[in-house]
Amino acid sequence: MEHDRLGYWIKEAGDVTSRPPLDKDRDADLLIVGGGYTGMWTAWHARRLAPDARIVLVESEPVCGRGPSGRNGGFVEGLWTTLASMQKRWGDAPALAVAHAADEAVARIGAFCAEPDVDAWFRPGGYLEVSTTPAHDGTGRAALEACRELGVSDKLRELDAAEVRSRCASPEFRGGVMEPGAATVQPARLALAIRARLIDQGVEVYESSPVRRFREAADGVEATTATGARVRAPRGVLAIGAAAKRGPLRGRLTVASSHIVITDPVPDVIEKLGWTGGEAITDGRSLVHYFRTTPDGRIAFGWGGGRIAMGTRLHGRSEVDPDVAAADHRHLLEYFPDLAGRRIVHAWGGPIDASPTHLPAVTTMPGSRAWVAAGYTGNGVGPTNMVGLTLASLALDRTDEPTRLAFVDPKIPRVPPEPFHWIGGEAIRMGIDRKEQAEMEGRRPGRIASTVARVPELIGFHIGR
Numbered sequence: 136m137e138h139d140r141l142g143y144w145i146k147e148a149g150d151v152t153s154r155p156p157l158d159k160d161r162d163a164d165l166l167i168v169g170g171g172y173t174g175m176w177t178a179w180h181a182r183r184l185a186p187d188a189r190i191v192l193v194e195s196e197p198v199c200g201r202g203p204s205g206r207n208g209g210f211v212e213g214l215w216t217t218l219a220s221m222q223k224r225w226g227d228a229p230a231l232a233v234a235h236a237a238d239e240a241v242a243r244i245g246a247f248c249a250e251p252d253v254d255a256w257f258r259p260g261g262y263l264e265v266s267t268t269p270a271h272d273g274t275g276r277a278a279l280e281a282c283r284e285l286g287v288s289d290k291l292r293e294l295d296a297a298e299v300r301s302r303c304a305s306p307e308f309r310g311g312v313m314e315p316g317a318a319t320v321q322p323a324r325l326a327l328a329i330r331a332r333l334i335d336q337g338v339e340v341y342e343s344s345p346v347r348r349f350r351e352a353a354d355g356v357e358a359t360t361a362t363g364a365r366v367r368a369p370r371g372v373l374a375i376g377a378a379a380k381r382g383p384l385r386g387r388l389t390v391a392s393s394h395i396v397i398t399d400p401v402p403d404v405i406e407k408l409g410w411t412g413g414e415a416i417t418d419g420r421s422l423v424h425y426f427r428t429t430p431d432g433r434i435a436f437g438w439g440g441g442r443i444a445m446g447t448r449l450h451g452r453s454e455v456d457p458d459v460a461a462a463d464h465r466h467l468l469e470y471f472p473d474l475a476g477r478r479i480v481h482a483w484g485g486p487i488d489a490s491p492t493h494l495p496a497v498t499t500m501p502g503s504r505a506w507v508a509a510g511y512t513g514n515g516v517g518p519t520n521m522v523g524l525t526l527a528s529l530a531l532d533r534t535d536e537p538t539r540l541a542f543v544d545p546k547i548p549r550v551p552p553e554p555f556h557w558i559g560g561e562a563i564r565m566g567i568d569r570k571e572q573a574e575m576e577g578r579r580p581g582r583i584a585s586t587v588a589r590v591p592e593l594i595g596f597h598i599g600r
């Protein structure tokens with residue numbers, strides 16, 4: 136088995152030639168730092184809204200999309216399963232507006248993937264959130280009720296155990312909910328397709344160009360890369376994912392981690408499970424398991440139970456953690472015993488920019504000339520397109536609907552400073568893991584694990600959907 140930081144999808148998508156690093160000072164109309172989905176969709180929307188604008192995007196890796204954007208599970212979801220939580224936080228109309236905007240983003244990604252030169256394996260098979268233990272029965276019900284109450288009951292459907300198993304016959308699956316509008320993609324192929332489109336459309340993309348300094352300058356913002364070359368622009372967007380914890384979102388983000396294993400082609404097992412509709416599936420745990428099939432008959436199985444990053448360390452075991460990959464493989468076999476003896480070909484991981492609200496946020500930086508976006512909490516593939524539209528609109532001085540959505544400058548609780556944040560985060564992660572493992576095994580969770588697992592809710596942090 137290969138086990139590295141970049142993972143299977145990036146390898147499968149193949150090599151591309153890097154764009155040269157920023158070699159001399161440049162001026163632009165819009166500066167974007169970070170070439171993950173958020174940064175690239177921002178550039179994509181900005182190009183459509185302002186065809187003549189000079190857009191510069193700088194990325195630290197040798198190729199855009201080598202962070203979480205090229206390594207994730209490839210679930211393309213809206214935000215319907217978080218509707219209840221958004222409703223509670225923002226109220227009916229603002230929650231509904233964001234959920235519709237996220238839905239439109241999924242449709243835009245589908246349309247992008249349908250273009251003739253894009254082959255990102257977009258498959259609209261829907262998304263299932265299923266209970267795998269009596270303790271999780273009723274998972275997704277709050278969102279279902281919110282959908283009914285707000286008049287959008289077609290967005291989520293309740294499924295009983297038989298209906299769930301008719302779509303994927305894991306012996307552990309019970310009832311659940313289905314979001315029919317969701318899809319899967321090959322995430323690295325999607326990232327490379329957006330990158331190629333931006334380059335074709337004249338966006339200046341500089342790779343291997345880590346920004347070391349980002350500041351307000353006369354009439355705008357200025358980014359200085361590792362070589363000392365600078366970009367100046369009247370407006371800037373920081374789309375640096377979990378790295379925002381180092382600077383602009385210090386005290387507003389926790390960086391957790393998630394890991395994926397992927398099998399050899401196992402079409403016989405998929406056939407036996409009846410899992411032929413391309414459904415993306417998660418269980419109802421807080422440390423969520425997520426799994427999907429690929430067009431060549433593999434199963435990719437991820438777990439959001441990786442370690443919390445200490446301080447600003449975003450690499451190391453956030454990306455390559457043999458213990459977490461081994462646990463992920465064990466959990467895969469619990470859900471799919473027919474995979475015993477089948478080969479795992481690749482394991483990898485990546486940081487998760489977890490917001491205390493569990494929702495992405497666009498934050499205006501002091502001076503109002505730059506915005507930073509992060510906090511997707513493991514559901515960014517669809518929402519980054521929505522957030523990119525908002526960022527492009529803000530940066531182009533538009534005052535349209537996307538700039539008024541409730542995730543722009545929302546109230547976000549502060550996380551404690553280090554090292555308390557890391558110590559507390561790890562204790563909570565282990566407490567939740569013990570509690571959920573006991574629930575899976577039909578045991579009563581210990582009192583300490585149950586109490587620790589409740590701490591986030593007690594201090595106003597949202598864990599789970």
Ligand SMILES: Cc1cc2nc3c(=O)[nH]c(=O)nc-3n(C[C@H](O)[C@H](O)[C@H](O)COP(=O)(O)OP(=O)(O)OC[C@H]3O[C@@H](n4cnc5c(N)ncnc54)[C@H](O)[C@@H]3O)c2cc1C
Binds near residue numbers: 203207
């Ligand atoms: C293992 C895993 C599985 C996941 N599964 C799913 C899933 O199935 N569905 C889903 O919706 N979401 C999933 N996610 C989350 C999803 O991948 C993210 O929400 C999304 O990719 C965020 O995109 P982004 O552009 O904001 O951040 P990133 O992808 O992190 O991009 C940020 C970019 O900024 C660059 N950068 C950082 N600092 C600098 C700097 N100083 N200078 C220049 N560039 C810089 C980075 O190199 C990176 O390319 C998963 C994440 C992981 C790790």
